[in-house]
Amino acid sequence: MEFVYNLLVVLHFIGLASLLGGFIVQMKSPDKGVNPAMLHGALTQLVTGVLLVGIASAGLVPGEEVDHAKIAVKLVIVLIITALAFVGRKRPLPQTGIWGAIGVLTLANIVIAVFWN
Template identity: 50%
Template sequence: MEYVYDLVLVLHFVGLASLLGGAMVQMSARDGRTINAAMVHGALTQLVTGVAMAGMGDAVGSLDIDVNHAKIGVKLAIALVVTVLCWVNRRKDTVAGALYATVFALTLANVVVAVFWG
């Protein structure tokens, strides 16, 4: 089961790379920023794999993972907001700078919570 958990963790990192990379590509856009497919798919991947990892960590005793439910709740709330913002605005030609900044900032905030919250 540890192999499956590690595989899901790798997919979680791939989702992060897609979401953050897609957002960084938009930084240099001169004719308006968009929510691109990489951001949408990255956000969805992050959400699904994050829930899967939390569930496995809580349910599978052999993994010996002590799940911090408060941390998971905060990360889930942030991930849901990012995913909804990306999903709702995925078809728009351009999005407001504040919306783009919010998605970018919340994505980075989720990374900070993951790293620094014990």
């Protein structure tokens, strides 16, 4: 099960790259908005994150413990990101506000993931 867990961690980083990359690549664009990379990255973070927590909570990987408060905050943030991404996909460009909010919330989740111990 450790292999599956580590594979999910890799996918968690790919989702992060897609979400943040989709945001950064539009930095100079006049038509900022939610692109497919951002939407799929958000969904990847949600799915892989929940699976990681499920496996760790079940005690299937020795040494992996779950900080429930940290996970709850990350989960709420990713749900807001995902909702914004779906709303953004349906709206005409530019959606600078939605694009910026997703970027800030993504960075917040990275900081929380790394600094909240």
